[in-house]
Amino acid sequence: xxxxxxxxxxxxxxxxxxxxxxxxxxxxxxxxxxxxxxxxxxxxxxxxxxxxxxxxxxxxxxxxxxxxxxxxxxxxxxxxxxxxxxxxxxxxxxxxxxxxxxxxxxxxxxxxxxxxxxxxxxxxxxxxxxxxxxxxxxxxxxxxxxxxxxxxxxxxxxxxxxxxxxxxxxxxxxxxxxxxxxxxxxxxxxxxxxxxxxxxxxxxxxxxx
Amino acid sequence: xxxxxxxxxxxxxxxxxxxxxxxxxxxxxxxxxxxxxxxxxxxxxxxxxxxxxxxxxxxxxxxxxxxxxxxxxxxxxxxxxxxxxxxxxxxxxxxxxxxxxxxxxxxxxxxxxxxxxxxxxxxxxxxxxxxxxxxxxxxxxxxxxxxxxxxxxxxxxxxxxxxxxxxxxxxxxxxxxxxxxxxxxxxxxxxxxxxxxxxxxxxxxxxxx
DNA sequence: AAGTAATTTAATCATTTGATTAAATCCATT
DNA sequence: AATGGATTTAATCAAATGATTAAATTACTT
Numbered sequence: 517x518x519x520x521x522x523x524x525x526x527x528x529x530x531x532x533x534x535x536x537x538x539x540x541x542x543x544x545x546x547x548x549x550x551x552x553x554x555x556x557x558x559x560x561x562x563x564x565x566x567x568x569x570x571x572x573x574x575x576x577x578x579x580x581x582x583x584x585x586x587x588x589x590x591x592x593x594x595x596x597x598x599x600x601x602x603x604x605x606x607x608x609x610x611x612x613x614x615x616x617x618x619x620x621x622x623x624x625x626x627x628x629x630x631x632x633x634x635x636x637x638x639x640x641x642x643x644x645x646x647x648x649x650x651x652x653x654x655x656x657x658x659x660x661x662x663x664x665x666x667x668x669x670x671x672x673x674x675x676x677x678x679x680x681x682x683x684x685x686x687x688x689x690x691x692x693x694x695x696x697x698x699x700x701x702x703x704x705x706x707x708x709x710x711x712x713x714x715x716x717x718x719x720x721x722x723x724x725x
Numbered sequence: 726x727x728x729x730x731x732x733x734x735x736x737x738x739x740x741x742x743x744x745x746x747x748x749x750x751x752x753x754x755x756x757x758x759x760x761x762x763x764x765x766x767x768x769x770x771x772x773x774x775x776x777x778x779x780x781x782x783x784x785x786x787x788x789x790x791x792x793x794x795x796x797x798x799x800x801x802x803x804x805x806x807x808x809x810x811x812x813x814x815x816x817x818x819x820x821x822x823x824x825x826x827x828x829x830x831x832x833x834x835x836x837x838x839x840x841x842x843x844x845x846x847x848x849x850x851x852x853x854x855x856x857x858x859x860x861x862x863x864x865x866x867x868x869x870x871x872x873x874x875x876x877x878x879x880x881x882x883x884x885x886x887x888x889x890x891x892x893x894x895x896x897x898x899x900x901x902x903x904x905x906x907x908x909x910x911x912x913x914x915x916x917x918x919x920x921x922x923x924x925x926x927x928x929x930x931x932x933x934x
Numbered sequence: 935a936a937g938t939a940a941t942t943t944a945a946t947c948a949t950t951t952g953a954t955t956a957a958a959t960c961c962a963t964t
Numbered sequence: 965a966a967t968g969g970a971t972t973t974a975a976t977c978a979a980a981t982g983a984t985t986a987a988a989t990t991a992c993t994t
Binding site: 549550551552553572627630633634636637638640641643644647648649650653669672673676677679680681683684685687688690691692693694695696698699706709710713716717719720721723724725 | 929
């Protein structure tokens, strides 16, 4: 499909269908196999296009990866940081919202956390530049509420706990499925249960002495 | 250093120093960068030997990887499965022992969990063949005790919780270090705190209604 | 329908990388 | 110190892979 704009000689506003198709294919393959194990030919095949077209649109594997990575980080952190900083919700409600939103998000993108964690480890500086986590957490509503509730324990310990309880089951999912401790359906049901259970558990942890 | 045995024409009992040196280098590089991103030349350099020597000892990158992977899985699961199946300890003690042993182990090998989880995802069948997790958990002491304590909740939910609280902080460590939420020393101290806190938290979770 | 720019492709290039080989070096035994 | 097997290396090969190019095709405008 040719572009429908000939007056715009400078433009970059592509007809999105092909470009998006490539990006989605790239997201699928990168997220499943990681950067190094992904061949651009795999992405092209997944997108149903030719290898050269991928470079025509994205210049290089690295540039394509950066775009996908950017959006993945945005997806994974964009959903939680607003909840963490929201000063209008009480602590217990925050935890319910975070658990529910996070489990829903990751259920739809089960490979996302392991991929993002791996790639952040490979390039922490890049992550730091994209997500100013220190600034966001500093004096965030959640951290303040945790300090107030349990001044004796570092507030990030509880943030770690909430994230751990939400994310770790998905990160370790291949283990439970391979070992047939759960099948796909049981796993999904267990994660659904956790949306209700995690807030109960975290409240109990906040009280525990 | 030449071998000190000339009568043994069939042998494989290498003088271990070089072979072990290569394997340790491989463990370091594989664990840090993953299989695909690791070049055999990197391993050779890390080991202070030539590339050909690596193939002389291990035949191929894949074979070397399998050995390292085997030992890594052994390390990560070998320490916890005996505790899970030990019928002589009470539930609360089990949790203390697991948390303490696991955090100690991972503190010494902080890249291990992310590496093993990634590679299990890449090849779940191989993992299944190496660790018969279903057989081990089935009627294991820990699972039985969890069923008895909380018949209303799937026992693996609590196993997930213990592992999540122990492992996830290390898996996400690059995030906290990059964002300067913790420096290395503070992170280590926080993990040390968790050896005491996790059993308290898990007991609270087991009571929570 | 012709012209034109956008899109797509097949073929090819250059580099990287896992692996091999033949020769050199080392070292215990004689 | 000469011998011979064990160990190590430099050089090279072959396949995989990211990227480029020039030509072919498509579809919109006139």
